Amino acid sequence: METDTDLAPAVESILEAARERPGGDEVVDVDARSLPDAVARAEADGRVPVIAEVKPTSPTADGTRDDDPVELAEAMVAGGATAISVLTEPSHFGGSAESLTRIREAVDVPVLRKDFLLREAQLDAVAADLLLLIVRFLEPETLEDLVAAARERGFQPLVEVHDRAELETALEAGAEIIGVNNRDLARLEVDLETFESVAPHARRVTRHDGANGDTASTAPDDVTLIAESGVSSPADVRRMRAAGADALLVGSAIMDHGAGDSDVTENTRRLVEAEDDET
Template sequence: MNDTADVAPAVRSILAAARDRDGGSERLSVDARSLPHAFAAAESEGRIPVIAEVKPTSPTTEGTREDDPVELARQMVDGGAAALSVLTEPDHFGGSAENLRKIREAVDVPVLRKDFVVREDQLDVVESDVILLIARFVDDLSGLLEAAEARDFQALVEVHDGEELSEAIEAGASIIGVNNRDLAKLEVDLATFESVAPAVPEDVTLIAESGVTTPKDARRMRDAGADGLLVGSAIMDGDVQMNTEKFVNAETNE
């Protein structure tokens, strides 16, 4: 789709940096941990499947978290996170491929690489279990999805509206995330997920992204059909283990 004409200046800057960033020098082949299986395991134990995000900073947050990212990741898993999301975008989010490598070695849950991947060679930067592909910013979603799966990555295809959802389904996405944040205005509205979710096929793993800041939000997204939640700032802001526990237990502690 690669629709960037009306995105916020901060996002345009991120994309410009992403297009200039080098890819990997050798094609990867990963032995991925299954995200759907991790979600099912969490469900069987009475937990909401949560992807907790190790996010040092972002254009929409204030300040930088300087704790050891590996220790933060361990605390999130101890708190019940079914999976982790690790930022590898260096210029605007303070992430790195090295952080992801260290975290993936230290935990036994699936790890999502959170970045703006726009070319096939950028898939080869670091091994992860899941790779994020943002439908709006990819020229050939079907081709990049196929390239990711050829390396045995699981691909989380992110969409924001019905048109992008149709593109993701047509491309063959089996894991879809609905971003509640409008990248044109950087505004968040949980109704976005509620409007898109009904059109998602039942055999697709569906994730609600952005704007889940309270247990009430978590329950709202689950009621709307979310198989899992991606939670970043609300977990990173404070004691990450306690915050993770709050979200994974949101349905049992109403």
């Protein structure tokens, strides 16, 4: 799980940088805005729950957007976004902790910190409502420790998986908010079938409850399931929702890196309204 050998070179380079990155000076204490509540509010007023991502660039993007991150986030919220994801990774995604802090002050929806976190101290770099933890890059025990450490600080951990085995690891670590990344980290290619194949198992996985070897089927109905990456059209939104997505995490289709002046509010709205004609 921790070997880098089958990762794309860009991902290896991201991890190398992540290992070097220092943590915060003090343990943060967050009063988090609830993502499940925000998702429920969106559903109640007929919006598809979209977590819109402020991602200035990425190893797979066509270019860089250097608009003010706060204006981008506000435009996303104006388009109906349920939450905002902010890349804080500086060397490959153009992100920063400062952008996240400014965005979190400016909007009232939950804000996810998107980074490659490997050690507990790195959780303390900046306050956010949600924190991404990626199963692929962490030993199961470390994942469990980081989930606990995140909760102690008040963060809601969003645990990212890419296949069924990782899903099992996430559930065993106690994850309640799970993202299935449609992008594989080996070739960086996107396949929406990933979510379709993993999602059905998220709600009826058998958890092993250790001690006496008993297994208890916990069928955690309360898991918030997020389809991540590669969602670019209203049809993709409907496809992921049909496969069981409670929410969608969308970056590129909203940022539209290739077209610098693309309207982020409109890009968000067309995904948020993807189910409007259906009911």
